[in-house]
Amino acid sequence: MDGDQESIILDTIDKFLAKDVKPVARELEQADAYPHELVEKMRALGLFGATIGEAYGGLGLSASTYAKIVERVSAVWMSVSGIFNSHLIMGATIERFGTEAMRETYLPRMASGELRGGIALTEPDCGTDLQAIRTRARRDGDAYVIDGTKQWITNSVEGNVLAVLVKTDPDTTPAHRGMSLLLVEKGAGYHATKLAKLGYRGVDTGEVLFDAVRVPAENLIGGVEGRGLQQILSGLALGRINVAARGVGVAKASLDASLAYAKERKTFGKPIGEHQAIQIKLADMATRVEAARLLTERAAAAYDTGERCDLEAGMAKLFATEAAVENSMQALRIHGAYGYSPDNLVERYYRDAPLLAIGEGTNEMQRIIIARQLLDR
Numbered sequence: 610m611d612g613d614q615e616s617i618i619l620d621t622i623d624k625f626l627a628k629d630v631k632p633v634a635r636e637l638e639q640a641d642a643y644p645h646e647l648v649e650k651m652r653a654l655g656l657f658g659a660t661i662g663e664a665y666g667g668l669g670l671s672a673s674t675y676a677k678i679v680e681r682v683s684a685v686w687m688s689v690s691g692i693f694n695s696h697l698i699m700g701a702t703i704e705r706f707g708t709e710a711m712r713e714t715y716l717p718r719m720a721s722g723e724l725r726g727g728i729a730l731t732e733p734d735c736g737t738d739l740q741a742i743r744t745r746a747r748r749d750g751d752a753y754v755i756d757g758t759k760q761w762i763t764n765s766v767e768g769n770v771l772a773v774l775v776k777t778d779p780d781t782t783p784a785h786r787g788m789s790l791l792l793v794e795k796g797a798g799y800h801a802t803k804l805a806k807l808g809y810r811g812v813d814t815g816e817v818l819f820d821a822v823r824v825p826a827e828n829l830i831g832g833v834e835g836r837g838l839q840q841i842l843s844g845l846a847l848g849r850i851n852v853a854a855r856g857v858g859v860a861k862a863s864l865d866a867s868l869a870y871a872k873e874r875k876t877f878g879k880p881i882g883e884h885q886a887i888q889i890k891l892a893d894m895a896t897r898v899e900a901a902r903l904l905t906e907r908a909a910a911a912y913d914t915g916e917r918c919d920l921e922a923g924m925a926k927l928f929a930t931e932a933a934v935e936n937s938m939q940a941l942r943i944h945g946a947y948g949y950s951p952d953n954l955v956e957r958y959y960r961d962a963p964l965l966a967i968g969e970g971t972n973e974m975q976r977i978i979i980a981r982q983l984l985d986r
């Protein structure tokens with residue numbers, strides 16, 4: 610894609626955000642209401658197929674262009690990016706590891722947004738330590754029967770398909786050799802209940818119960834048991850670039866709100882932006898945004914060349930999400946008491962940002978993974 614085509618796409622996204630998302634974001638967020646009308650508009654824009662190949666009805670965008678879209682969307686309302694992010698990780702996993710029959714059956718319906726969903730890994734007793742999952746899938750003739758519970762699963766209530774990490778052979782060691790990924794449509798019978806959250810509201814996150822849920826054996830991603838953890842982990846580089854881009858968006862929105870307020874709010878006869886203590890905060894916030902964006906762009910560019918980029922994606926995720934957490938806190942402080950009010954957007958940034966340090970691998974684990982890779986190289 611050339612620069613002109615990318616500009617047209619980004620311009621379209623900017624118009625959608627200004628006209629459709631911005632006017633409704635606060636009300637929907639405060640009510641924790643799913644943005645059904647926005648989802649229909651996102652379908653029309655092709656966002657549910659953003660990174661899915663054109664051969665399967667998607668837009669086939671590069672990770673670089675996609676990261677720019679995610680940054681823009683997240684600067685206006687981070688939850689909206691959650692509606693298509695984990696959906697697209699599921700799409701990338703199917704495109705990379707699924708059989709041709711699975712790609713042809715599922716990807717066009719996912720790209721159109723008819724099927725929407727995400728990835729179900731986490732359970733009530735484990736998130737980081739995925740080898741400890743207990744959800745079990747037993748082979749029964751030409752089907753798998755799934756029993757277990759998944760927790761904190763984005764798009765599980767409003768969506769209608771999930772890629773579910775299961776144990777097909779719980780006795781194998783190491784445990785990952787007994788783990789597989791199954792594609793499960795809601796019609797198969799799983800039951801999802803919405804969970805309450807501090808931020809990242811509007812987009813649904815749920816607990817998902819599988820009680821003897823039966824899916825055809827051909828829904829095993831890749832067609833061979835024992836590869837599920839490896840398949841999902843290989844998709845996490847794109848996931849981390851997405852989350853990094855969200856971090857840039859929230860960090861930038863926090864900066865922009867703070868710059869505007871620093872010019873308008875007066876204390877001791879002058880705008881607070883003329884006090885050195887505020888200037889130092891603004892300078893640090895702006896520097897974090899630029900550095901976070903550069904790391905994200907670098908990781909996305911490496912992903913697009915097909916290079917191994919887990920180190921770059923991990924560093925971008927770590928830095929950009931910590932930038933979002935720090936900038937949202939500083940924005941709240943710059944706004945004084947008004948920053949603590951739900952009438953002000955910075956209060957939402959402050960509630961949304963911490964999720965970024967938890968999802969797609971916590972930042973504690975991110976540091977451990979980065980260090981291990983540095984030591985191994």
Ligand SMILES: Cc1cc2nc3c(=O)[nH]c(=O)nc-3n(C[C@H](O)[C@H](O)[C@H](O)COP(=O)(O)OP(=O)(O)OC[C@H]3O[C@@H](n4cnc5c(N)ncnc54)[C@H](O)[C@@H]3O)c2cc1C
Pocket residue numbers: 695727728729730731734735736737738760761762763764806809814964967968969970971972973974977
């Ligand atoms: C809003 C939201 C949406 C989510 N969406 C999804 C989704 O769509 N799909 C999905 O599968 N999951 C989802 N999650 C779950 C998320 O991926 C997990 O919360 C995350 O992986 C961490 O797992 P945990 O919460 O079980 O924490 P734990 O694994 O219990 O960790 C607790 C703490 O211990 C630290 N820790 C753990 N192990 C180590 C170690 N070895 N060394 C140092 N520190 C360690 C962690 O960093 C963390 O600080 C979502 C979570 C939230 C809040």
